[in-house]
Amino acid sequence: MDSTAGQGERRNFYGRVHGKTLRASQKDYLETDLEPLRLKGVTPAENPGRDAVSLDFTGGRPLWLEVGFGGGEHLVHMAAANPQVFLIGAEPFVNGIAMLLGKIRKAGVQNLALHPGDVRDLFDVLPEASVSKVFLNYPDPWPKARHHRRRFVTPGYLALLARVMAPGAEFRVATDIPDYVRQTLEEVPQAGFDLIAEAGLGGAWADWYSTRYEQKALREGREPHYLTFRRQG
The missing domain is CATH 3.40.50.150 (Vaccinia Virus protein VP39)
Incomplete structure (x- = not known):
């Protein structure tokens, strides 16, 4: 591409x-x-x-x-x-x-x-294989079945994401919606990623910073899920 x-x-x-x-x-x-x-x-x-x-704006940094x-x-x-x-x-x-x-x-x-x-x-417009880590934190769940095609973890988005991610780059997904977890686990590997970690509450990344959306989910009794993928290459 x-x-x-x-x-x-x-x-x-x-x-x-x-x-x-x-x-x-x-x-x-x-x-x-x-x-x-x-x-x-x-x-x-x-x-x-x-x-x-x-x-050039990165100053040579990842x-x-x-x-x-x-x-x-x-x-x-x-x-x-x-x-x-x-x-x-x-x-x-x-x-x-x-x-x-x-x-x-x-x-x-x-x-x-x-x-x-x-x-x-x-x-x-990002150069191919230019990104070394991507975060997708509590994306819009589009809960109605007829709207699932609007989710980020669908082929149209994921093909573009895969193009800009370097081989071995890390893709992190945090969500409190079980069906979003299901679709993520189904769709992301098909776009050229390997699942390397899957965790529930208490299993966030060591450098994780909890967001307002996660705090709302916890108050309302929904369990966070943390998924980590690696770009194949």
Whole structure:
């Protein structure tokens, strides 16, 4: 798959983009902090030819990616704990982006960039085998059976993900939805990944930072599941 993948393709997007009214401070974060952190050359409007973006922004560091960072607590924690890597966070939900920007300003981390939109646009333009770790934390479960095709762990997303991940790269999935676990275990290996670890409550990764979505799941009696895959190569 070359850097023109997705060119001319019309994609449906079903996730939320806007939520509750933003606070004044959050509007300030969006107006002041987003543009310097936004990864350039990702959207079809900026890059209609879908040319591969340069990775100069990483400074030669390994590249990690979080797909759908929610409120951003995990992404900021990983950036602060791993200054030797560079992270990209992809998230279309404006309220989540605003929350993340506030956390970045407070933490002062500088080794990350954002794509405030559909992660598939990012997958189109990242160089092949350029990402060494990917996080998918509490993705939208799309619980109705007729909506399961909208889940991230489906062939359309996973083929693009596999293209940008280096051989041996790690793909982590955290979810509290048993049927999402089922579909992940069925679909991800078919996309070129090996399952290397599967754990329930108490079996999270050593560097795991619990998110607001996980805390909500625990309060409501749902058990987290932690799945780790390795990109074949």
